[in-house]
Amino acid sequence: MSQPLKCSLCEEAATVHLSQVVHGKVTKVHLCEACAQKGGATDPAVFQLADALTSSVMAAPAITCPKCGFTDIDFRKRGRLGCPSCWEVFGEVLGGLLTKVQHEPEHVGRAPAGILPAGQLRRRLEAARREMERAVTSEDFEVAARLRDEISTLEQQLTPS
C-alpha cells in the first residue's frame, strides 16, 4: 500500500481530491474533510493557496517572528500568520505567495486617517522629482527649494520605520 495522501493545507489525511485543468495544465489538490468544507470545491483560491503553500518557496529554513514566536513551519501548517509584525518578518516568503493569490503585490486602497498609502506617496514623489528637474532647468529656484523639501518628506515617509 502506498502512503495515504496528506492534505495540502494542514497535513491531515486527505479525503477530497480535486483536479483543475487550466489551459491544458492539470493541477491537483488533496484536502482533508475540514479544509475541503472550509475552502469550497469551486473556489479557485483553494488551488492558488495550496499551490503557493506547497511550492519550493516554503522550503526555506525556519524563520521566527521575534514579536510573537510564529515560525514559517506554523505558516505552512495553518496558512495564516501570527501577528501584524509577521508580515515584515516573512516578507520574502509572502512576496512569492502574494503574486500568486493577489492582483498586485502593493496596496493602492484606503488607509487609516493621516496615512497615505505607499502607492500614492510614490506617485507623488515621482511627480515632485520631475517637477523639480523642470524647475532647476528653468532656474526657478524658489519652486525647486519647495519641491526639494517635499521630496525629502516623502522619502522619509516611504522609508519603513
Added chain:
Amino acid sequence: MSVQDILDAESELTHLLGAQQAVVLSTRIRLARNLDGMPFPGWAKVPQRKEISERCVDALTELPKFRRSHVLRMTELQDRERAVLVERHLVSKELASGKTGAAVISRDQTVSVMINEEDHLRIQVVKAGWHLRGTWHIAEQLDDDLGARLKLAFSERLGYLTACPTNVGTGLRASAMVHLPGLCLAGHMDKVSRALNQDGLAVRGWLGEGTEAAGNIFQISNQQTLGLSEDAILKHLGGWIKNVVEQEWNARRKLAKDEGERFSDRLARSYGILRHARLLTSAESMNMLSHLRLACDMGCLPEGHRHIVDRLMIEGQPAHVQARAGEELDSDGRDRRRAAVVREALRDFPEVTAPTA
C-alpha cells in the same frame, strides 16, 4: 439583549425594511481589520483574546451606530442560539464554534461586527436587494470611526494587515446573494461559475464557503484584495452582477417562452406542495420557495408577496424552526413545524397564473 430579540425584531432581510428585488437578494460588504501590535486571534493566547475582545467591544459600543446594539459573547450562548446567528449570516460558523468570539450587531441587523474570528475585527454590512454603493458607504464610515478609536494594523506597502494572505490590502470582500433559477434550470450555471472564477470572482452556496447552493441561491464575491482600490473592486463586482442579472432574465424569458404552459405548471406544482405539505425538509422547502420567488418575479404571483418568500427562506432553516418552536424537536418534528409555518404564511396567496414579465 438576546438571540430571541434578534428573532423577534423586524430586520432588513426578513421584513420589507429594505426594498426586496428580483434576482439580487442582498448586497454585503465585509472589511477585515486588526489591532496593531496584537497577535491574530488564531495565534493569540486566551488572555490576549479577551483583551482584544474588550477593546473592540468598548470601541464599537461607543459609536452612535451601535447605540442599543446586541453584544453577544459566543460562550454565553446556547448551541441553538449560535446556530440561529449563523443561519442569519450575522456570524460565521468559525466564530460560533470558537471560545472567545463575540459579535456586536446593530438594532436593525444591517451591521454586525465579528470579534476574534480569523481577524480581530470583521465588519459586515448587509442590505436587502442590490445596493453596492450604499452598503459600501456604511462600511467605510464605520471603518473611519473605528480607525479613529483603535490603532489598526496597517502597512503603507501592504495595506491593512490580516491573518490570511487572501485578505491583506483592502481587507474588502464585496458580495451579492443572487437567486438564479433561470440559469440553473437552463443548465448554464456551471458555465457562468467558470467565467466568474476566471475573472477573479468566487461563487459559493447560500451559507458561504463550502455550502451547497440550496434554492438556486449563490453568493458572488471578489477574490483579490491587494493591488486594487476599493473602488476598482466594487466596479468589477458591480459590472459582473449586472451581467449575471441580465443573463438570468434572458434565461427566464427563454424558459417561459419555450416551455409555455409547462413553465407556470412547474411553479404552480411547487406552490401546491408548499400550500399543502404536512412534512417539509429544509432542502425541499428551499427549492420550492425558489420556484415561488421566481413566480413573484415573473408576475405569476403578485410581486408584493416576494418578501414573504424571502422571510420563509430565512425562517425555514433548521435552527430558526427549532428556536420558534420553543420546545426540543427531532428531525420529523422540525419538518412538521416548518410545513405548518409555510402553510400559514401562504394562506392568503392567490393562484399561480401565466407569466407577465
